[in-house]
Amino acid sequence: xxxxxxxxxxxxxxxxxxxxxxxxxxxxxxxxxxxxxxxxxxxxxxxxxxxxxxxxxxxxxxxxxxxxxxxxxxxxxxxxxxxxxxxxxxxxxxxxxxxxxxxxxxxxxxxxxxxxxxxxxxxxxxxxxxxxxxxxxxxxxxxxxxxxxxxxxxxxxxxxxxxxxxxxxxxxxxxxxxxxxxxxxxxxxxxxxxxxxxxxxxxxxxxxxxxxxxxxxxxxxxxxxxxxxxxxxxxxxxxxxxxxxxxxxxxxxxxxxxxxxxxxxxxxxxxxxxxxxxxxxxxxxxxxxxxxxxxxxxxxxxxxxxxxxxxxxxxxxxxxxxxxxxxxxxxxxxxxxxxxxxxxxxxxxxxxxxxxxxxxxxxxxxxxxxxxxxxxxxxxxxxxxxxxxxxx
Amino acid sequence: xxxxxxxxxxxxxxxxxxxxxxxxxxxxxxxxxxxxxxxxxxxxxxxxxxxxxxxxxxxxxxxxxxxxxxxxxxxxxxxxxxxxxxxxxxxxxxxxxxxxxxxxxxxxxxxxxxxxxxxxxxxxxxxxxxxxxxxxxxxxxxxxxxxxxxxxxxxxxxxxxxxxxxxxxxxxxxxxxxxxxxxxxxxxxxx
Numbered sequence: 394x395x396x397x398x399x400x401x402x403x404x405x406x407x408x409x410x411x412x413x414x415x416x417x418x419x420x421x422x423x424x425x426x427x428x429x430x431x432x433x434x435x436x437x438x439x440x441x442x443x444x445x446x447x448x449x450x451x452x453x454x455x456x457x458x459x460x461x462x463x464x465x466x467x468x469x470x471x472x473x474x475x476x477x478x479x480x481x482x483x484x485x486x487x488x489x490x491x492x493x494x495x496x497x498x499x500x501x502x503x504x505x506x507x508x509x510x511x512x513x514x515x516x517x518x519x520x521x522x523x524x525x526x527x528x529x530x531x532x533x534x535x536x537x538x539x540x541x542x543x544x545x546x547x548x549x550x551x552x553x554x555x556x557x558x559x560x561x562x563x564x565x566x567x568x569x570x571x572x573x574x575x576x577x578x579x580x581x582x583x584x585x586x587x588x589x590x591x592x593x594x595x596x597x598x599x600x601x602x603x604x605x606x607x608x609x610x611x612x613x614x615x616x617x618x619x620x621x622x623x624x625x626x627x628x629x630x631x632x633x634x635x636x637x638x639x640x641x642x643x644x645x646x647x648x649x650x651x652x653x654x655x656x657x658x659x660x661x662x663x664x665x666x667x668x669x670x671x672x673x674x675x676x677x678x679x680x681x682x683x684x685x686x687x688x689x690x691x692x693x694x695x696x697x698x699x700x701x702x703x704x705x706x707x708x709x710x711x712x713x714x715x716x717x718x719x720x721x722x723x724x725x726x727x728x729x730x731x732x733x734x735x736x737x738x739x740x741x742x743x744x745x746x747x748x749x750x751x752x753x754x755x756x757x758x759x760x761x762x763x764x765x766x767x768x769x770x771x772x773x774x775x776x777x778x779x780x781x782x783x784x785x
Numbered sequence: 786x787x788x789x790x791x792x793x794x795x796x797x798x799x800x801x802x803x804x805x806x807x808x809x810x811x812x813x814x815x816x817x818x819x820x821x822x823x824x825x826x827x828x829x830x831x832x833x834x835x836x837x838x839x840x841x842x843x844x845x846x847x848x849x850x851x852x853x854x855x856x857x858x859x860x861x862x863x864x865x866x867x868x869x870x871x872x873x874x875x876x877x878x879x880x881x882x883x884x885x886x887x888x889x890x891x892x893x894x895x896x897x898x899x900x901x902x903x904x905x906x907x908x909x910x911x912x913x914x915x916x917x918x919x920x921x922x923x924x925x926x927x928x929x930x931x932x933x934x935x936x937x938x939x940x941x942x943x944x945x946x947x948x949x950x951x952x953x954x955x956x957x958x959x960x961x962x963x964x965x966x967x968x969x970x971x972x973x974x975x976x
Contacts, residue, residue: 399814399822425826510826532849564849568823569810667847754850 395573395640402533402565405572406472406498406558407432409540411442412580416467416587419447419458424510425562426474426500456481456488463493464602466592468548470495474562475502475516482520488555489524490618491602494547494587495555497525498540501663501714502562503749511750512562514662514714518724520557524618526625527691529662530560531648534572535689538644542636544584549628554621561664563750575640583639625693646695648687649702651677655684657765658703660729661712662688665746665753669712672758683762688725696732703729703739707769710742710761712781722778740768746781757782790934791852792839795870796861799831801921805859806837808947809925813841815943816935821846834865841934857881857932858900861907861920866895874900881927881973883907883920888976903931905973907965914968915961922962926969937970 400408407429410418418437422430437446447462449455455471462469473481478499488495499517503509517527528543530536536558543556560566591600606614629646637643650670652658659669666687676683686702688695703709711730713723720727726743733739744761747753761781767773792809796802803824810822818841825836838852854873860866860882874880878900882891888902895902905927907920915922929940944966948959 397814399811399820532847561849563823563826567826568821568849569807570821570846571814571819664849667849670847752851754853755848 395575395579397571398574399569399571400533400574401428401567401569402536402560403428403500403567404432405533405537405574406540406560407436408574409537409580410470410498411436412575412577413468413470413541413544413584414442414581415444415470417445417447417459417462417469418471419449419455419462419469420471420473421449421452421455421477423452423474423477425502425566426472426477426498428566429472429498429500452477452480453484456484459495459497460484460488460491460493463488463495464491464592465594466589468544468587469493470497472498472500474500475504478516478520479504482523485520485523485525485555487603490614492553492618492621493555494553496540496543496547496558497555498536498558498560500562500566501559509749510562512564512664512714513748513750514559515716515748517557517559518715521692521724524554524622526554526556526622526629526693528556528558529689529691530558530565531664531666531687533565533568533570534642535644536560536565537572537574538636538640538642541580541584542632542644545632545635546625546628548585548587549632550590552621552625552628554625559663564664573640573642579639583636622693629690629693644689646688646690646698647702648689650685650687652684652686652702654682656682656706657708657710657762657769658684658686658706659710659712659758659761659765660686660688660699660703660725662691662725663714665712665714665758668753668755669758672755672762675755675759676762681762681766683765694728694732699729699732700736703733704737706739708740708742708765710744710765710768712761713743713745714747716745716748726778740773741777742768742773743778744781745778751782753782789840789842789846790857790932791855792841792857792859792928793852793855794837794839794859794861795865796835796837796921797831797865798829798833798835800861801919802835802837802859802861805861805921805925806839808922808944809839809928810841811947812940812943813935815947816939818842818935819844819846821848825851834869854878857928859924859928861924863891863894866891871895871897876900879903879931881905881924881931883924885909888974892976901976903927903973903975905969907969910965910968910972914965915958923965923969926966927973929966930970930973931975941966
């Protein structure tokens, strides 16, 4: 029977990894991901999983070992944060271009400097173009659920691509919350056994991984990789629906909130969506038609879903927990604006917030909606990119 | 969200503010409530001021930010009394301080008119029952008395179970902690 418990985000994700029982985990600890590695190492030491745990000396090696294991035919996982993700960056491209179904929880943390251990999304937004799927989680329950969903998406025979499961450092990773956990049999049946078609240790059917391809074939490989990623949308939808059937908890590409008759809306990723929902409820009590769209699947990009969700609005604000430094807004803003290009003339604003763990309270989100009111009435200034809650 | 109780814990590194917020969240969750328990993380140094937070509700909680206007302020070390403790203090708030002083004396020290102040000598209780000055568990007893956020009998049953799970090898710790909670529940004084 599914059970209601209280766990931190990292405890829940480590538990999900234990229930998946992958063949290989190669990981290096980094705050705020450390608990995952620590708990998983205990599961290995206590014989609660049959996984091989590879102790590596860096995140570059963690990803390299995970890639090696996955190419050999193993179900392989790792986990990281921030500088660790940056250090494995070149290997992220290798994992996706080899079509290796690796799943990696990433506990979002700012990139230095100055040195900071707290949450923002600069780490995973930097990994936007690595060819990985990106699932973002709002709370502990979603971090737990998306870990299983990610595994089945990654290993889907039509896909074979790596997936990051991103959730906010400390805010979710170290926050104790209620969640429903599933029986081992339920999630093991959902994830299924991994039986790769081709793998390096299959001596009877040799094949090559990682060959040289110059201008004669490289571009064709990349085109195929892009095609696979376009096709990932169908797989993400299918697997998420299967998870809803197995557990009763369903997740779409987006999670719209009070959007049916909304006139203005915020687009946001991660734990701030929950805080923003409280702001929406307050505004609705005052008769303001505010709505919210949380993005769960960032890659593959939810283009049609965003167009459908945002089309009838009077003003839209995109909240970015990362900056692109004079790139005309944060990465999410640039993306959402581009997805909407030619499909709507809705006025848009960008709010960069919460860098390095700066707390975002309901009042901050209300300030964004206040700006949206002005924008909808044509009374906002010419500034499009704003910084929320910073001393200037 | 239902009826929401927001709690802010003020302690010093090593006093167990984080543990208290986690134990309370686990206990309230076991009692069927929706919970959050989370600390403010920073450089972890023994003796440095630390904050921890709880949200307890009879409905789902979606807020993911610090508690800025707490319903309950828990002070593990009275030397922390100052602007950080009184920040966001509303008239309906409850302040529970670990001290041998009276609520009136603490009010004078805090220099505030709002809120309702309670005191309990949790450090002395901890030394006498657990053998060490770790005031976090007795303060939970005071919190349960003042707020009744979880009924006392139910809270004690859950705590017994949780302490048994955590300290299988040290039964004396279990008894000491339960006694500490029970004594603070009886000894806490209000204005």
